[in-house]
Amino acid sequence: MNDADALIATQIRTVLAAAEASGGAAPIVEAGDPILRSVTRPFDGQVDDAELARLAEVMRATMVAAPGVGLAGPQLGIGLSMFVAEDPGSLDPETAEVRQRTPMPLRVVVNAGCSRAASADVAFFEGCLSIPGYQAVVARPREIELTAQNLDGTPINEVVSGWSARILAHETDHLGGVMFVDKAEMRSLSTNTSVAKFWNQPSTQKAAAELGFTLPSSMLM
Template sequence: MRFPMNTPYTAQDIEILVREVLDTANDDLVLPIVQLGHPVLRQQAEAYDHQLPQELLEELLDAMRQTMYDAPGVGLAAPQVGIPLQIAVLEDLYPVPEEIAAQREREPLDYFEIFNPAYAAATDREAVFYEGCLSFEGFQGVVTRPADITANYQDRDGQKITRNFSGWQARIFQHETDHLSGTVYIDKAVTRSLINESELWRHESMDVATAQKVLKF
């Protein structure tokens, strides 16, 4: 797959790249997820301004959604499949134990797409939890984020939308939006808290207080 290093990208660059990426999908429309070290994860993604024909955009969104489900994950940004566009898909409908859902303020999040998103803290409240990333497989780390945000984005038709998110929904939106500016969660994590997922059982489902005692951060 060709990855153009010149910026800004032309609409032709983007269209060619998207077609090449989609050619790598399997029969279930699942795309390879690039890992930390790929240059696309460290670049400012291009604002989406109708660079893609509608049919191609819909094909890309379908593939991103299937890739998110297959991973499985609760969000996927276009740079994670090698495309430097400000697009992400989000959904969190996985069943979780009530205790963990309450601890994380984790409410169901129906599928939606975000184009050219931004967010700002809506309150002074903060949330401290473990966080992982499909582009940094096998690890999680503690990240402090605003617990309540005001989010602005566009949908696939270009309509501007403003929504408020709290708890885990706010974390998902922030995580995916960060990807679009070349930021990966490890940039914001307490590095001493970093843990391989094979060790998570030692920390009572990623309980931060327990991990702080064991890992001394």
């Protein structure tokens, strides 16, 4: 095992120990930590199957406790290409329709890559557990093609649409050292409190009009 892979194994075991000491969840790394700006390494047997499965459990426990709908390895201080994602969907029917936000069961994704699968972009507020308290509007493809592996090594190659595509694209970005603010419309940057107070609508058209930014043309038809 080379030095980079040995470091990842150490990072994983450090997180597992921290989670055990805390009762299940691990600390989340926040913006400014250089690991969030580093490209991850693919999983290639740095730890055994049992430790990898335990890491997936800790990542989900941390995500749920935060709470959030996705969490990537770098957000726990691990330079590994792995993330978890799970979304209950929207309880409001109009929001669910406009944002195409349907429930997504737990996914544990290893060695992920994603690419555009549709020409249309959609733009909505999103946030990040590593930048607590803030959200901004980000334009992303309505559909993506996800290539990756499941926890057991089974290949993944599928097209994902709607809000689930947004979540998976956001988490895949983390694996390349990219954060949502890099792609955000910064005129829309808002605290969580302001989003709840002013922009609690299914679409982002009101926010665009009043904050002065442009939405993708596919959202204006």
